[in-house]
Amino acid sequence: MLGSNWFECSVKVDRNQMIGQEDNYSGNYLVDALTCGEAEKRVMEEVGMYCNGALAITGVKNTKINELFLSEDENADKWYKAKVMFVTMDEKTEKEKKTAVTMVVQANNFDDALNRLKDGMRGSMMDYEIDTIQRAKILDVFPFSADHIAGNADADVPESKNLTVDLTTGNDSDTTVAE
DSSP states (O other), rough: OOOOOEEEEEEEEEEOOTSSSSEEEEEEEEOOSSSSSHHHHHHHHHTTOOOEEEEEEEEEEOOOOEEEEEEOTTTTOEEEEEEEEEEEETTTTEEEEEEEEEEEEEEEEEHHHHHHHHHTTTTTEEEEEEEEEOOOOOEEEEOOOOGSSOEEEEESSSEEEEEEEEEETOOEEEEOOOO
């Protein structure tokens, strides 16, 4: 997920439980979006459908996430932020240089996060050190989705049309392409 533009959206939710009492919570959602406004809109859409009460976005900030390691394990319901130091050698000064990057890992617990991070880094061509891993205050992550680009009204259309031109006759025809 390199090259993504991540926003951390803080929310406060007032929702009614079935017995009529209010169950309030606040937390953060990590959203891959083009703008703050798009990130806010995505959180309102994604989280709003699961709460009965008021949903308020209390803050949106751009955050630097260099890599995201998602898990297909349904029990991996926690998020961990890892600070990883890439180690390079400066050829001029012949000194070791460390560059910090932030990675987010979805895991069951701390040990699982460490193992998933190591597995994800296994193919790295650079030397690295894991500086810190800590539990993040992230409730969920919403990766980029073309369906949520502003003005993309046809994002849920199941098929698209391609224009084909026969170069021998110069005639054009529409063909339907199933996605």
